[in-house]
Amino acid sequence: MTVKDITKTLETLAPLAHAEDFDNVGLLIGDPNMTVTGLLVTLDTLENVVDEAIAKKCNLIVSFHPIIFKGLKKITGSTYVERVVLKAIRHSIAIYSMHTALDNSKIGVNAKICEVLGIKNPEILIPKKGTIKKLVTYAPVADADKVKAALFEAGAGDIGNYSDCSYSMEGVGSFKAGNLANPTKGEIGQLHFEKEAQINVIFTFEKEKNILQALFKAHPYEEVAYEVVTLENTNQDIGMGMVGTLQTEMDESDFLLHVKTKMNASVVRHSQLLNKKVKKVAVLGGSGAFAISAARGADADVFITSDVKYHQFYEAENQLVIADIGHFETEQFTKDLLVDHLTKKIPNFAVSLSESITNPIKYL
Incomplete structure (x- = not known):
């Protein structure tokens, strides 16, 4: 299999088009047509991870966090990023990152947190806006079913x-x-009337190119009349964070201890306890303080995230408990998620879970 083959498999879990605009996802280093001899999955790509890949004869590293986030003006080995890039290139190792594409996946980072904590029926906390589009087109009645079938095959209508x-x-x-003109219906210079079907289908934005290509290929007309509009509809399949319920409500202290144990957290920083039962829980892996108001709006009893600043704890407004369990801790199970997905999709291929420690934060 090539790097391109494997990355296509990963995009069935989290299409790169779903990543945030500020992010740097996809193939960061390497040739997409290179044959892959082994694959190593990691949360971060550091030098020790590249060394592990070399030792395990893996020439593709799938990393959650991108090692290259800002533009590099030079590569001299003076920083940890430059050293990783140099070593990877020197040993012909490709590096691929998913980051916020996986954050925005309904079955991604936050779904995994819910699974570990036993949070049931999770839904997207902050749906990503502008992700649903509608195609309106017109085709002769006799050809309408053929055109619709081509659009469905390309991913429309889900x-x-x-x-x-x-x-x-x-x-x-x-x-x-x-x-x-070269009309398939009517005669040159003559006004023609045709019984047509107006066809309306919706689709997620990343499929637009393929859907339009399918439309033009299947449509009998030389010139195809169509329009594409972006809808304001809420998309519950793409977005940041998740919110769901516990099977059985718990006391706040007991729940926070449950979180600390299940998530292997050394410390849980939290806002004022409210002396009420915990039933509804919101989660957002990584730096999620921007979602505090959304968690309040969802009537969550507890919001689990990381990297919350001092004054941001006040935003709990005595309506919920904010629990900061650490950046690494919220995302640590992402590696397992990726390995599970890859081994199911390509069961006869060597996929390794990195054993390297990449958490930069230590606790005394």
């Missing part, structure tokens, strides 16, 4: 657990072919 969703209505279209 709504939640349903596929092949569309809406059609019939009417009459008109057109006059010019002298340079």
